[in-house]
Amino acid sequence: YERVAFQDDCVKGWTALFGKQVHSSGIGGLKSRLRHSLETPVVVERFEPTTQECFACGKRHELSLSDKVIECDCGWICDRDLNAALVTLRKGLGLGHDQAVGLDRPELKPPEREAAARILGSSPCIRVSFLL
Structure with a gap:
């Protein structure tokens, strides 16, 4: 791939919330491999609210961890994690909400x-x- 975008989350900080589940998930190792093995990794800032931002219009929503779907006034309804991935992709590519992402x-x-x-x-x- 020409570029791979991912968020620079503090995986160690997740341990306080999720305990040993984080250690067995392998997410830290995957993030490290992406960062060091790709020619052009695109790292999105850690504190970007990707799970709370509507991919379609950019409006920010207050979601809890139990909220699995984001529903926006603009009509966008999407799985929270898929929405976050799309927002991460858009930010990683440096695109605004008025620009299309294939x-x-x-x-x-x-x-x-x-x-x-x-x-x-x-x-x-x-x-x-x-x-x-």
């Missing part, structure tokens, strides 16, 4: 998707699914 990657060929699934799927902590 959600499909037609330039990726099936062998590239299979390779990514093979690499990421080797971790028991990551679930990979894709359609050819």
Whole structure:
């Protein structure tokens, strides 16, 4: 990939909230591997409210950890984590809310998707699914 965007969360800080679940998740190792193995990692600031920001219009919503869906006045309804990933992508690419983000990657060929699934799927902590 030309760029991979991820948020620079303090994984150690999550331990206070989630305990040992964080240690067994492997997220810290994944973040470290992304940061050190990519030619062009794009790190989004730690304190960006990606889970609370509407991907479609940018309005900020107060969500608790128990809120699994973001529903905005603009009509955007989305899974909270997917919305956060889309916001992270937009911020990582440096795009504003008036600029489109392509959600499909037609330039990726099936062998590239299979390779990514093979690499990421080797971790028991990551679930990979894709359609050819």
